[in-house]
Amino acid sequence: MKLKKEVTKMIFLVIGVFLISCPAFVFSQTFPDKPITIYCGYAAGATTDLTARALAAGAEKLLGVPVVVENKPGGGATVAAALVASKKPDGYTLGVVSTGVIAVRPHLLKVGYDPLKDFTLINQYARYIGGLCVLSESPLKTIDQFIAYAKAHPGLSYASPGMYTQQHLAVELFRQCKGLEFKHVPTKGGAEANTQLLGKHINFVAGAGQHIQYLKQGVFRLLMVFNTDKRDPKYPDVPTLQELGCQDAPALGYIVVGPKGLPEPVAKKLEDTFKKVTESEEFQKLLANLEIPYDYKSRAQLEKDVLRDYELYKTFLEKMGAKKQG
CATH class of the missing domain: 3.40.190.10 (Periplasmic binding protein-like II)
Structure with a gap:
């Protein structure tokens, strides 16, 4: 009798776990089924904008849904970053910004997000010059x-x-x-x-x-x-x-980010999609024409490097004598 109760409990537990995880599983299988918006951290015509639009065009072909770029410039891309951080983590709102929104600007400006907690990092595809x-x-x-x-x-x-x-x-x-x-x-x-x-x-x-x-x-x-x-x-x-004979500011990267809490299958699909786009001949030609160095980093590598750069810039800015505003 006791054994029967334990088995019944276990069955209900398994069913409960399945019911909880099922919506996320089903969602990840159908993603994407509507347009995706990418907020670009800089104005139209800037290299970030040009590469973001090329990234969107390539992703649109692979994903089969419209991928629209909206320019949200200001605050060294912190305006766009804050917008992304405020959105639902479903993969339909992303940002193309500089790693500076995480590693640099929060040390100097009052920003509307937690740089280390409010984003899902997807990948990096180039670095700024x-x-x-x-x-x-x-x-x-x-x-x-x-x-x-x-x-x-x-x-x-x-x-x-x-x-x-x-x-x-x-x-x-x-x-x-x-x-x-x-x-x-x-x-x-x-x-x-x-x-x-x-x-x-x-x-x-x-x-x-x-x-x-x-x-x-x-x-x-x-x-x-x-x-x-x-x-x-x-x-x-x-x-x-x-x-x-002068100190230089370390280079930052062009990155794709989403809100914190993106379902793992969705984040993986986006990472794989954008990787394919950046490796394409068309995208590589754009980078070469703009003379932007291709510097791809996977999500795992980017997560490690951003933490390192956050501390590196913190020390760097302190030595420079820069003070936080606001």
Whole structure:
């Protein structure tokens, strides 16, 4: 009799577990069955936007549902990140942002999310680059000439993709290192920052990737590269920030994120889908054209690296003397 009761209890327990897990299982099997929205952390035309749209177009073909990109720029992509964190974890709302929304900005700004608890990291597909550019018509042809000019003309203005982006931090480190005075004009992405220079509203730009197109067209001149420890092979005469004897801001990555709590099968399906897209010939051609380094990281690797970078930037910013705002 006692044995019979135990067996009955066990049967009900198994049934209960099945009933609880069944909806999630069924959901993961049918996902996706409606449009997916991707919030892009930067403005239209920026490299993050261009790659996000290519990612969406490729995923749409593989998943069989519309994948729509909406630009939600501001706060160095923290606006988009906060929106993603606030959504239902069902896989239908994702974000393409910089790892800086997790590793950097929370140390400096009041953000509307917990960087280490509010996201499901899906994967990384590239890393950001940076370069100091002037217009090609400028008489300044080398970084040494630029430094001499900046010392003689304190207060030169420059635009970056946003406050505390890696490009902004690199230029601030350069400024401190060489004893210069600059006026910073933060924008909502690399495209807007470049437009500021094209319109001659600023003296130079902290390029974040899209500046490469203007270098190819002969509109911009590259004087220095940063967020890297190696020279760009296509511009072998242009030194790195580190070669000038200055500290550089570590490179950040382009990542896909979802809200915390995405069902494992859904997260895995999205990770596999985006991996296939980034490995495609079409996507690789886009990265090559934009001269963005392909740097793929799986979800597992990204989770480890983001924790490491969070601590690394915390120490880095403390040494830099940066203070949290708000």
